[in-house]
Amino acid sequence: MLNAVKLSKIYEGGKHPVHALVEVDLSVEEGEFVAVMGPSGSGKSTLLHLLGGLDSPSSGAILLEGKVVSSLSDKEATLLRRRNIGFVFQFYNLLPTLSAEENILLPLLIDGKKPKGHEKEMEDLMEKVGILDRRSHRPSELSGGEQQRVSLARALITKPKILLADEPTGNLDSKTGSQVMELLALLSEEMKQTIIMVTHDPKAASYADRLVYLVDGKIRTELHFEKDLPVPEKMKRILRNLEKEE
Ligand SMILES: Nc1ncnc2c1ncn2[C@@H]1O[C@H](COP(=O)(O)OP(=O)(O)OP(=O)(O)O)[C@@H](O)[C@H]1O
Numbered sequence: 001m002l003n004a005v006k007l008s009k010i011y012e013g014g015k016h017p018v019h020a021l022v023e024v025d026l027s028v029e030e031g032e033f034v035a036v037m038g039p040s041g042s043g044k045s046t047l048l049h050l051l052g053g054l055d056s057p058s059s060g061a062i063l064l065e066g067k068v069v070s071s072l073s074d075k076e077a078t079l080l081r082r083r084n085i086g087f088v089f090q091f092y093n094l095l096p097t098l099s100a101e102e103n104i105l106l107p108l109l110i111d112g113k114k115p116k117g118h119e120k121e122m123e124d125l126m127e128k129v130g131i132l133d134r135r136s137h138r139p140s141e142l143s144g145g146e147q148q149r150v151s152l153a154r155a156l157i158t159k160p161k162i163l164l165a166d167e168p169t170g171n172l173d174s175k176t177g178s179q180v181m182e183l184l185a186l187l188s189e190e191m192k193q194t195i196i197m198v199t200h201d202p203k204a205a206s207y208a209d210r211l212v213y214l215v216d217g218k219i220r221t222e223l224h225f226e227k228d229l230p231v232p233e234k235m236k237r238i239l240r241n242l243e244k245e246e
Pocket of ligand 1: 012041042043044046
């Protein structure tokens with residue numbers, strides 16, 4: 001589904017160039033749920049931004065379903081993002097004046113589509129993420145967990161090939177965070193949604209199928225979890241890996 005080949009990013013402009021990513025190779029299968037962890041400054045967000053076409057690499061390539069997407073014009077990259085990539089962020093990024101359902105339909109409007117034909121999809125999605133009874137609420141009338149569910153539905157309304165999540169539980173309490181992670185795991189398992197998630201939280205990472213651990217812009221370790229391995233067992237392995245790194 002998604003391949004990064006010798007992906008490097010150098011930020012120029014400061015006193016010294018920063019080598020944020022150094023020849024990273026990564027292949028993600030359809031329906032796979034990958035967690036990316038690593039110390040602060042190890043290149044996690046840079047990787048996510050490059051994979052999502054928000055920034056371009058200094059060298060190397062990104063292929064989406066075999067097609068090179070890392071050297072597109074700005075216009076092409078915008079269309080690619082709109083139609084193939086869903087984003088979820090730590091602070092939800094919902095528009096405060098719009099209701100939950102208006103927020104969810106926004107990506108379709110931006111893409112010039114009429115929301116009318118998508119009512120059923122939207123309702124199915126709202127039901128799936130558990131906010132159907134909150135459809136008319138504005139973000140300020142929703143809890144953090146509910147807002148994150150709205151932002152998840154908004155990211156999925158365009159049926160993106162890849163869902164990219166940057167610290168999706170970073171602003172949630174532990175219980176609400178676990179509920180959101182259960183939802184992501186369910187989406188990957190049942191809807192074959194491909195997900196790449198950056199997180200600092202070992203518990204959140206334990207819901208993924210694979211952990212990619214970055215250090216100094218390179219993949220230091222990868223843990224592949226067997227299917228159906230319980231979350232607490234995955235967490236033990238992740239914590240063991242973190243101990244080894246520290
Ligand atoms: N726009 C930029 N210009 C210059 N340097 C940058 C820029 N963005 C990131 N960097 C640097 O690149 C390196 C990797 O940053 P990145 O944000 O990808 O790390 P991260 O692992 O996501 O960190 P954190 O966990 O703290 O969010 C860091 O040294 C950072 O200071």
